Amino acid sequence: MSPKTVSYEQVVGISACLALALLAHLGTLPVWVLVTVAVSGGIRAARARRGRAAPPRAVRLAVDALAIALLFLQFRTFNGLSAGTALLALTAGLKLLETDTQRDIYVITLIIYFLSVSALLEGESFWLLAYLIGVCWLTTATLLRLTSTLPAPDWRRSLRYAGRILGQALPLALVFWLFFPRFAGPLWHMPDDGSTAGSGLSDTMSPGDITELALSEEIAFRVRFATAPPPPQERYWRGPVLHDFDGRTWRRTNSFLNAAPALQLQGPAYRYTLSLEPHQHNWIFALDWPSHWDLPRGSLTGDYTLIQPDPVSRPIDVEATSYTRVQSSEPLSMLGRRRDTKLPSNRNPRTVRLAQTLRGAHPDDMDYVRTVLELFTQQPFYYTLTPPKLADNSVDAFLFDTKRGFCGHYASAFATLMRAAGIPARVVTGYQGGTFNRFADYWILRQSDAHAWTEIWIDGRGWLRIDPTSAIAPSRVEHGLSDAASTDGRLVSRWQRRTPWLADTRLRLDALRQLWRERILLFDQDSQQKMLEWLNIPEPDGQKLVMVLTAALTLVFGWLTWAVRREINPARQEPLIRAYSRLCAKLAAAGMPRRAHEGAEDYAARVAQGRPDLGPAVIALCRHYSMLRYAAAPARLTVGQFDAAVRAFRPDAARKRVRERT
């Protein structure tokens, strides 16, 4: 077949499909790439409309070279998902510009398919998948019209045919998806794009940081407890622990205390599954003091933060066990003590002076802690999401002037007061509380649940959690942020509390999302193993999985062959012919097969001769058949009625009746 030149309609059709596929990449692709694709598609369509071919070769080459160079300048590599996708999108756009023959369009359809996959590699939502399957359907229908040598079927029929193929492909795809062996880790590491910024908590904390998070309804993680959940005042999810303070910002140090100290675990153990959303940092928000976890490369820092070597860039599930009450009899190392009592010199002088005064009156550590907390409750401190801006001596300004702050302010001020009194203190960031989804029995932790608290070292007891926020706004800890700051008016979720059915709907939707996540997004080796166990296959392993895959594929292929060939079997076509064949089969079973040349009425006459008992019924049926099949005027009897009559017709029963009568 000679390469056919493309028409205006074909250029427009394929450009539309490409545009729809690129829509899925809207947020991730550089804008100029999208613009380039749009412009080249527009130019090509305009030329095609006037019946002109693609622009001259020299122009195309120049544009190609320029675009590729720009792309390289932006990404510095063509490897990696973002750069690769951008390159692919650009190739499709430029290919569109130079589309002259159908072969060029074939290449573009392949790129559209691949762009869809690359959108899904990082995507997670059901809607994205559904949308891209829709795009695939449309592209396939377009391809059908493109590849037809003869005048293509109209759009509706093309879509229907492509849809039928898609429908027949679904069971096969499901089998592949369920039984195709998954690998535990990536085959090889792709370079990080660096363009994906972390979300949620970072490893520094300045006043006001967490305030921004408090307004975000984005989900950080979900937790399902296998045991009874801890009481609200003990639901602290540990993130980065901050040690270095410069008077304004708390930072995580390069941890020189690598090994996590041994702890005496007390109280109940909490077992739970943590479903973490990707946040591009390498910590995992385990409950308070984690003791066990099923993260292959997970480890604890010296601060008991659970971390893994790579950033969490995909949703993961972690099963873990934690305790909320621990003790440590080991002394704090000299280095550790020095680090956690260090304050920047010449910063926050009023706070330091206050601490020294109070410490003089309360030499006992716990006594001193109580006094400081009382200070927070007795003086007019307010818990607010809109604290005034603070200068460099942020703690001084907060404690003595503004007295309005968010959890970060309180944690920062409290830790400073502790350190100034010589008590080792550190700021812990993480999440606290959570919303219970009663429809699916799990807890949702949103960015608005982000929190900061402190831990102080008491000799003989170890690190002790003190949450100064709970002293000012106990409801923050008991009931969550929306309760504590409800006077604030800036909180988005406030109106949702007033309309409980809306909140319920939201929870139900989230339950669905979580189900999607558990069943689909996180389907892995373990899930496949469980599936094989459920299928009663002893000792499931990869080999057995492949065997099951082969068996299932054989079955589905058998079905597919049957389903595809069924349509070309002429005997199965019309219900009328089918019903008549059934009648003939019944009569054949009764010993009167129809001869190949016999028409319906001749046959009926012969049957009536050979089997007088069947005669009237067969003659009536055959006459109906002839009327339905050959009569020009519509018959009184419908095909459905004829079919029912044939089904009810029993040659043997008739004979029996005759025998009984005689």
Place this chain on the structure above:
Amino acid sequence: MGTLRQAAIGKLRAWAARRHGRDSLPITINRRRVYILPTRFGIMLALMLTAMLVAGLNYNSNLGLAFSFLMMSIALVTMHHCNRNLLGLQVDVTTEADAFAGGEASFEFVLRNESSVDRRDVEIRCMAAAGISSVPARSDESVRVAIPVPRRGVVRVDQFELRTRYPFGWFHAWTYVQAALTAYVAPAPVGNRTLPAAGGVGSAARSETRGDEDFAGLRAYEPGVPLKHMAWKVLARGGEAAVRSYTSLAAQPEWLEWSSLEGQDTETRLSQLCLWVLESEAAQRVFGLRVPGKEIPPARGAAHRFACLRALAMYGIAEPR
């Protein structure tokens, strides 16, 4: 590369011929004789599907994998559909129209589709020529395949091919049918001599229009007789097919003689004779043909004309077995 491909195709054709033996027309294409392979575009698709799969596995993305598997499945389903596009088709070759050297020998293929699905873009290939057609559900469609014939003689087709790339052009399904199709290629009808008068060389001129109307009696039917001469009433009474015979059928015949064209080379003579045959037939004359080694007694009608053209086509050429 091209020659390697040609050699492979040649081997495959020979193998298919041995495997299926000779076919008698009409033939219904069954699944044992349909072969299928991906096209170049299909191979590109396969490479892309592999890349998709590897990407999905590498990123451990279940949605990416789901889409990759869906695309793979679509390709596999398409393979079935491409194969089905030929299955169950009935093929026959109806007429073998006249062919003249320098023109085309055309075969008229009839594709019959008894199923309820359309068969689109079915191509028939015969030697280097091809014809393409779509056959809607429960209908038939004819496809003319014209093979260019530069010289007179005989064109023998041992095998023809049905192929399709529908849908999507990812796969190429085809089947070989081993049926002997023969087309006789008459010499190009050219010449500058006028048609000899009836009665042959030397005989007295007599009226050519001696009345078709003079009914002379009935004779047995033979193929090629004009339909208007059929004795339909006899046939309708249940009798044997008969032809009304007219006096002009028995009229003095005209002879187209090889020997009357002396002084010209063989091909020129044959071309001139061919032209005469056509002219005589068009004028509804009764004529005979004499070429060295062959004499066709005077008659008229399509069968006679065909016999004459065939004699001219095969002059000096051994008859095929």
